[in-house]
Amino acid sequence: MRVIARLDVKNQFVIKGIHLEGLRKVGDPNQLAKAYYEAGIDEIILIDAVASLYNRNNLFSVLQKASEEVFVPITIGGGLRNLYDVEKALDAGADKVALNTAAIREPELIEKVAKQYGSQCVVASVQAKHTANGWEAYIETGREKTGVQVLDWVRRLQELGAGELLLTSVDKEGTKSGFDIPLVRAVNNAVSIPVIVSGGYGQPKHINELLEVTEPSGLCFASALHYKTACASDLRDSIESAKAGRMK
Structure with a gap:
């Protein structure tokens, strides 16, 4: 199970908030990416937190520098609208691209990218909020409703050729209150x-609680790394401990 650092970036600063709102600056994305790589992180995800709002992605220069200093897979997301944007991202050093808003608006983009570059390149990003009927997919960094049910959407994304899902619980994001276990279990069972x-x-107990009932491919961490309450090795130890406990 991969330990992944998530860096949400706004105006060249890594930011962090609660429910993807109330954002505060944390630090320089390149410095943090390099530090997490040197500390043993498995992957890094760079997200332009406001790209889709302004129809652009400002992370290509950050990505290019990071790819010269960081030698683990890097995923970039935010504001990628078409094959040309994806090509630019890959040319700048990305190993994978994360697509959310553009995929909701044009689902066939997932299929186009998968055919052009392979499914392993396509990370379908899903921002989920709980509703009375399950979970609804959101776009624009958790701001805009889509009317699309998450479980229907993830099945469709798999059919279109997405290689993996980045599942963000907007309800839980930034709260440090534990993973949205029902959501994770439902999505894991659906695809x-x-x-x-x-x-x-x-x-650490939040990892135990999650792995008692489901086992995702990777876990993203932001606050724990940014505020130094845990490092990559701590998180990996927690995962291994939880998996060992599950096998008893």
């Missing part, structure tokens, strides 16, 4: 492609 979980980690 056969890898699922990366983002949103809610606060302490």
Whole structure:
């Protein structure tokens, strides 16, 4: 199970908030990416937190520098609208691209990118909020409703050729109150492609609680790394401990 650092970036600063709102600056994305790589992180996800709002992606220069200093897979997301944007991202050093808003508006983009560059390149990003009927997919960094049910959407994304899912619980994001276990379990059961979980980690017991009932492919961490309450090795130890406990 991969330990993944998530860096949400706004105006060249890594930011962090709660429910993807109330953002505060954390630090320089290149410095943090390099530090997490040197500390043993498995992957890094760079997200332009406001790209889709302004129809642009400002992370290509950050990505280019990071790819010269960081030698683990890097995923970039935010504001990628078409094959040309994806090509620019890959040319700048990305290993994978995360697509959310553009995929909701044009689902066939997932299929186009998968055919052009391979499914392993396509990370379908899903921002989920709980509703009376399950979970609804959101876009624009958790701001805009889509009317699309998450479980229907993830099945469709798999059919279109997405190689993996980046599942963010907007309800849990930044709260440090634990992962949205029902959401993760439901999505993991709905698809056969890898699922990366983002949103809610606060302490090791949250990993235990999650892995008691489901086993995603990777876990994203932001606050724990940014505020130095845990490092990559701590998080990996927690995962291994939880998996060992599950096998008893």
